[in-house]
Amino acid sequence: MDISKKIVDDFVANDVSFITTVPCKQLGGVIDECEVRSEIYHIPSNKEDEGMGLCAGAYMGGKRPAIIMQNTAIGVTVNTLVTLTQFYRMPLPMLISYRGELKEPVACQVEMAVHTKALLNQLNIPTYHFHDQSDVEEFDAILKYTYMCNKPVAILTDATFWGGY
Secondary structure, X not given: OOHHHHHHHHXXXXXXXXXXXXXXXXXXXXXXXXXXXXXXXXXXXXXXXXXXXXXXXXXXXXXXXXXXXXXXXHHHHHHHHHHHHHOOOOOEEEEEEOOOOOOOOOOOHHHHHHHHHHHHHHOOOOEEXXXXXXXXXXXXXXXXXHHHHOOEXXXXXXXXXXXXX
């Protein structure tokens, strides 16, 4: 199974038509797949909080948005998540590469991994952690949940899920 294709197929099946991305090696296959899909308007972002603002605009314009990003910038998104996304009850699936976990080759990535789940928990953001490739089978249901309850939802995908580096 091509994991990247499955993820984007699920986005399309759930009418996600606007996706913004911040570059990430782990998520490169998903980003490439978004870029070639005619059903998706893909806009790269410079920063994660900027991407969330783009998603808010897309949502207010009638689109179903999503953001693809790394966990290392969760800290800079806190204000945007709370005062924009959550305050206005905007659904936002966040497909997040969970850097700093097992099989991570870059030591400085570990520090944010220690705080990622705690920050998401403090913000009351439902969080799912994909370790095994079979976990991708839950992605469709997670997207449905996100749009049903009008909440941001984090899907953490670690190096083990992606097959290592």
